[in-house]
Amino acid sequence: MITTPTTLTESAEPSAPPPTRTPTQGPARRRRLGHPGEPYAFIAPTAVLMLVLMIVPIVLVIGYSFMDNVITKKNPEFVGVENFVEVLTDGVFATALGNTLFFTIVSVVAHLLLGLGFSMLLNSPLISRASRAVFRVIYILPWLFTAAVIAVLWRMLLNPNGVVNYLLSSDVEWLSSPSLALGAVTFINIWAGYPFFMISLLAGLQGIPADLYEAATVDGANGWQRFRNVTLPQLRPIIISMTLLDLIWTSQQFALIWMTTGGGPIHVTEMLSTFTYKLAFSRYEFALASTSAVIILLLSMVLAFFYVRHQRARD
């Protein structure tokens, strides 16, 4: 470290503050400031809320899933894994699982591609700041509307007499045709969900140091090579986080499906969420619904595991 006089004098300057700071840091200072119990007081409201709103309900729902029926029945009895067998062998459950997989994977891939494409267009140095700001607001719009609004809006646009059919010179019933409905709700979800990806990726793009691109250009990299070797690796952590979060959210989508197709026609747009909801609130089979909800929880926890691990690795 101490090689030449120049580095010595240089390092003497910045290292001056630490010695004066050290006495106040560490255990000595911690003892002086407040009681050891202090952080717990700050955390207490959160801890209580999380216990009541999270831990207790999860314990309850797991308990429900082993009962013959709950909420509607006064004295439910323990039935072991009977409910799990019944739900897992239900043909509609399998359909719902397949639909949820299709809906989720297609949506997330499209969200990523659209989000990446739009954020790169918005980040282009070739356009003025003002037009960039206007386009950004337009691109974020779909995300600002609630699922109820998006559902009504697209039901109007996709109406057999609606403007989409006019523009495509077609006359199909997008949301009530067994062969088109799943694709249609997936498309609506793509429209509604890409902006969150876009905002995060735009922030990521703006954080990439310009000299990385300059260095790549000096090395003779063309546009595609710069994208592959600079942009993508730099965005990688954001892409992984956002993809995992989006997989979690999209696989849980309920409102949009419920208000556009309700899971129909003949279960072609049935998702795990609508399947579970119907078990509980149409058939009042709260125990079976709880079982289905626990299965969904387990599936989500797999994604959550990867998400938490990834977030930790980045810290």
Place this chain on the structure above:
Amino acid sequence: MTTSTSTSTSSITTAGSRARQRMTMKVLVLLGLLAGAAFAGFPVLWMLASSFKSNTEIFEYPPRLVTESFSFDAYVTILTDPEKVRFFVNSYVVSLSVTALTLVVAILAAYAFSRFEFRFKRPLNMIIVSVQAVPPITLLIPYFGLMVTLGLYNTYPGLILTYMVFTLPYAIIMMTGYFNTLPRELDEAVRVDGAGSMTALWRILVPISVPGIVSVGVYTFMIAWNEYLFALTLTKTQDMRTVPIGIQLLMGQHSYEWNEMMAMSILGSVPVLILFLFFQRYFIGGLTSGSVKS
């Protein structure tokens, strides 16, 4: 000599083709931007236009963006119907309460996470991060049972408490991220001078965190305003319904009043749109610093 002239001419031609290439790129970028804007904006524009049409003109052929019968009738109908105005009142009461409570609880927790070392910090932190992955439908069934048992079914407190389980984790993560960007010396100086942590937090940290608090507040309000599943299940009577359910109820009526549904959708989106437009700078910054960099 020969080599130097050849390189200079080739550099001139590359400069010319570079400029042309740049021009082509600019046109392509603009075309891409316009195509994207049509994809994102056209449905919204159509919604706005339809809210000013008469109901018969909504599906007229060929469709037109603006029709002769341009009117505010649909808006007037909704705003003069006490039943529908009630949906808005409910949504405001619930969303504003959720936002205020979430902010207070999250600021306290974020302060602890940002400034203290304590046992259970990591597991608690992990719980808060993983709460984002708990499917709402999993919580719905026990909540329904709990709310009925506790007498909170079909009440404001029932909805407000419920929404906090979704708003709180984001708020804590975003707020902790924000506090972490502020130098510790700021609040620690006050504490060294003998003031309590509470004073340091509310007198020093909170006032300079306004941009962060605003972005967390806007996001919290958005989540609460747009919530659908629990509003549908944990309320029963018409006078407790929120805006998203109101829109759905309008949709469920026998004759489809499309212009009214579009007007209700626009009115129901106005609070979020206004918040977003006014605070987008804070908002986007806060959102990304919390969600991306945390």
